[in-house]
C-alpha cells in the first residue's frame with residue numbers, strides 16, 4: 580500500500596487528485612492550503628500545457644487570488660482592452676465596453692497556458708505532483724478511496740477526479756454518466772510572434788467559420804480559428820495551409836498573422852461538450868473541471884469554472900465537519916452553475932457557427948442591435964462569483 584495518500588492516525592486528512600491539468604493543480608493548491616495532505620497524479624511523463632492562450636475572467640482571477648497566485652498571474656498576463664465581434668470584412672457588429680466591464684467586475688486577461696501552468700505547478704509544495712502516474716483503477720471503500728497507479732495502491736480520505744473530458748474515473752465510478760458529444764465544429768489554435776504588441780482583439784464571425792485574436796504578453800498573439808467540420812477530419816502536416824485557405828482573405832491582421840505562423844505551432848482539436856451529469860459526487864469521490872462539466876469554449880469559461888470548483892471544494896471541506904456533507908454542498912452549488920454556463924456556451928456556439936446566408940445575416944443584425952449594456956448584464960451572473968469564505972452561508976445550504 581503506497582504511503583502517498585493514506586489516512587494517518589493523527590487526523591490529517593488526505594486527498595488523491597487524479598489529473599495534473601489546470602483543475603487538478605488548482606485543487607491540489609486549494610486542499611493543501613486547507614491543511615490536507617495531497618498527491619496529484621498525472622499520467623504524462625512531464626508536466627505541461629499546450630501552446631495556446633487562455634482567457635481568465637474576473638471570476639477566475641478571484642479564484643486564483645483565493646489560491647494565493649492571482650498577482651503572479653496578473654503580472655504575466657495582458658489585460659484585454661479591445662473585444663467584441665466583427666464580420667469577416669472587419670466591420671464591428673458589437674464592441675465590448677472593456678472599461679465598463681473592468682469597472683463592474685474587474686479586468687479580463689489573456690495568458691499563455693504554459694505560464695499559468697508554471698505558476699500553479701510551483702505553488703504546490705515539492706513532492707505533491709507525481710508525473711508518469713497513470714491511474715488505472717479507483718475504488719470506494721466506505722470512508723476511504725483507493726487509487727492504483729503503476730505498482731502502487733494508495734488510500735486516502737478523498738478522491739478528486741480532475742482527469743479531463745475523457746475522465747476514466749468518471750467512467751469507472753459514474754457508469755451511467757453520458758459520454759461527451761461532438762459539437763459539430765473543430766478548432767485550430769496557434770501562438771504567433773508579432774514583434775510588437777498587437778492592438779486589436781476580439782472575434783470575427785463568418786458563415787460556419789470564425790476567428791478570434793487575443794494579444795498576449797511578450798509581443799505574441801493567440802489566434803483561434805473555428806469551422807464546421809466532420810468529426811475527426813484532419814489534414815496531417817497541412818493544418819496551417821487549411822486555415823490559410825479558409826481565413827487568408829479575412830480582414831487584417833488575420834492574413835498577416837497566418838502568414839507569420841509555423842505549421843508546428845498549430846493545434847487542432849474537435850470541440851466536445853459533456854451532457855449534464857446527475858451528480859458530481861459519489862461516496863468520497865468528486866468530479867472537478869472538465870471531468871465534471873466539459874463545455875464548449877464559446878464563453879471562455881471552462882478553466883475559470885475548474886478554478887472556481889477547486890476553491891469552492893476546499894472552502895466547503897473547511898466549513899463542514901464531515902466530508903460527506905461538504906461534498907453534498909459542493910454538488911449542490913457547482914452542478915447547477917456549471918451546467919447553466921455550459922448550456923449558454925453551447926447556444927452561443929450554435930449561432931456563431933450558423934452557415935446559411937439568411938441565418939447569418941439575421942444573426943449579425945441581432946448582434947448589431949443588442950446594446951453593450953445588455954451583454955454586460957447577461958454576463959453578471961457568471962462574472963459576479965465570489966470565493967466562499969470560511970463562514971460563508973454556502974456551508975449552511977448544504978444539499
Ligand SMILES: Cc1cc2nc3c(=O)[nH]c(=O)nc-3n(C[C@H](O)[C@H](O)[C@H](O)COP(=O)(O)OP(=O)(O)OC[C@H]3O[C@@H](n4cnc5c(N)ncnc54)[C@H](O)[C@@H]3O)c2cc1C
Pocket residue numbers: 597598599600601602603620621622623632633634635712713714715741742743744746747766768848850867868869870874876879880881882883884885
Ligand atoms: C479550443 C479551446 C479553447 C479554450 N479556451 C478557454 C479559455 O479561453 N478560457 C477557459 O477558461 N477555458 C478554455 N477552454 C477550456 C479549458 O481548456 C478546460 O476547461 C480546462 O483546461 C480543463 O482543465 P482540467 O484540468 O479540468 O482538464 P485537462 O486540462 O483535460 O486535464 C486533465 C489532466 O488529467 C490527466 N489524466 C487523464 N487521465 C488520467 C489518468 N488516468 N491518470 C492520471 N492523469 C490523467 C491528463 O493527462 C491531463 O493532464 C478551452 C478549451 C478548448 C478546447
